[in-house]
Amino acid sequence: MGHLYFREENVMDSNGIREIIDDIVIGMDASSISDTDIFNEIGIDSLDFANILLEIEERYGVSIPNDDVEECGSIQQILDYISK
Amino acid sequence: MTIGIKGIGVYLPLDHISNYDQIDAFDISEEFINEKIGMQQLAKMPEGVDTSDLAKEAVLDLFNAYSVSADQIECLVLVTQNPDGNGLPHTSAILHNKLSLQESCVVFDVSLGCSGYVHGLSIIKSFMEAHGMTNGLLVTSDPYSKILDPLDRDTAMLFGDGATATWLGTAPQWEIGPFDFGTLSDQYEALTIKPDGKLKMNGRAIFNFAATQVPKSVNRLLDKTGLSFSDIDLFAMHQGSRYIVDTLARRMKVEGKVPFMASRYGNTVPSSVPMLLKDCVTNDARRVIISGFGVGLAWATCILERRT
Numbered sequence: 001m002g003h004l005y006f007r008e009e010n011v012m013d014s015n016g017i018r019e020i021i022d023d024i025v026i027g028m029d030a031s032s033i034s035d036t037d038i039f040n041e042i043g044i045d046s047l048d049f050a051n052i053l054l055e056i057e058e059r060y061g062v063s064i065p066n067d068d069v070e071e072c073g074s075i076q077q078i079l080d081y082i083s084k
Numbered sequence: 085m086t087i088g089i090k091g092i093g094v095y096l097p098l099d100h101i102s103n104y105d106q107i108d109a110f111d112i113s114e115e116f117i118n119e120k121i122g123m124q125q126l127a128k129m130p131e132g133v134d135t136s137d138l139a140k141e142a143v144l145d146l147f148n149a150y151s152v153s154a155d156q157i158e159c160l161v162l163v164t165q166n167p168d169g170n171g172l173p174h175t176s177a178i179l180h181n182k183l184s185l186q187e188s189c190v191v192f193d194v195s196l197g198c199s200g201y202v203h204g205l206s207i208i209k210s211f212m213e214a215h216g217m218t219n220g221l222l223v224t225s226d227p228y229s230k231i232l233d234p235l236d237r238d239t240a241m242l243f244g245d246g247a248t249a250t251w252l253g254t255a256p257q258w259e260i261g262p263f264d265f266g267t268l269s270d271q272y273e274a275l276t277i278k279p280d281g282k283l284k285m286n287g288r289a290i291f292n293f294a295a296t297q298v299p300k301s302v303n304r305l306l307d308k309t310g311l312s313f314s315d316i317d318l319f320a321m322h323q324g325s326r327y328i329v330d331t332l333a334r335r336m337k338v339e340g341k342v343p344f345m346a347s348r349y350g351n352t353v354p355s356s357v358p359m360l361l362k363d364c365v366t367n368d369a370r371r372v373i374i375s376g377f378g379v380g381l382a383w384a385t386c387i388l389e390r391r392t
Contacts, residue, residue, distance in 0.1 A: 026119075045116060045120065046287070047120050047291070047325075047327045050287070050288045050291050050292070051291070051295070051331060053288075054291070054292050054295060054296070058296075066286070066288060066289070069288070
């Protein structure tokens with residue numbers, strides 16, 4: 001199970017990120033993605049990746065600067081990054 | 085006296101670059117071109133042709149299709165950030181000469197990019213109404229082939245060359261306004277020219293900007309007018325890429341009303357929206373929202389309403 005990050009307005013967990021992936025990546029079943037699968041190795045391209053990060057920023061009220069994008073290449077990496 | 089849109093002329097160069105020829109160089113797939121970028125080929129102006137030449141052809145296309153001629157034009161506004169030469173004289177003056185417009189015809193350039201047509205409609209409409217003018221032209225001609233780095237994966241597959249000319253006058257087919265404008269200048273560095281004269285684009289920043297600001301702009305405009313999304317027949321969004329157009333449709337929950345038509349010529353910058361209007365607006369469309377967004381980072385959105 002993914003790492004939990006608590007915010008008043010919304011709790012980020014791996015399933016929440018999977019919901020976003022399901023919403024954005026056409027033709028992908030996010031339930032088949034493990035927490036450690038690297039996005040660009042499982043067919044998530046740069047455009048969908050940018051879109052996923054935007055949705056995460058908006059849904060959870062977080063900011064992921066451009067310089068840190070490479071640290072967010074999987075569900076687990078995103079959770080680890082946000083929990084820093 | 086209300087000034088509105090009476091007709092649109094378009095010019096696309098015959099030469100093209102195929103994005104399918106760039107698949108190996110950029111390590112992409114046909115699916116990525118078709119479904120994400122959306123641009124299958126990019127129109128490209130040939131050597132020896134300049135911004136004013138594209139613009140002239142668009143105006144001639146307009147004159148051939150509509151009952152307006154050069155001697156009737158009282159003002160001409162040209163939207164470009166890639167002028168003839170270094171921009172002095174203004175390219176609209178060169179165009180004035182190429183079209184043999186009247187001595188009394190006022191012309192000037194407006195330096196805006198992808199938001200330029202929608203901004204331009206407000207500018208020329210206001211200018212014409214303030215000065216009692218009855219026939220004017222809003223011309224867009226911004227050939228990015230002048231500034232593209234063919235090896236830049238972020239930009240080389242997006243932009244095409246083209247020009248449009250919109251006839252503004254009284255008793256229009258389409259009434260214009262109201263508008264919503266804005267600028268996020270703290271992000272202006274997301275789309276700039278490098279010291280070598282080539283375009284540099286932060287794709288993520290531009291995507292985030294468009295995905296967040298355009299729906300807000302459309303919502304503000306609907307609030308201002310008391311209209312709802314269901315009252316709008318078509319959302320003619322700047323054709324930055326298929327992906328951003330589809331993202332906007334999804335975010336505004338208006339899938340099916342947001343066409344993407346630029347696959348055969350590319351993102352023509354300020355010519356994008358008028359080309360789309362020319363291609364897409366059918367006789368049964370009563371209200372269209374148009375939005376241009378990009379360099380600055382700036383946006384302009386307005387409602388066009390068919391005059392009954």
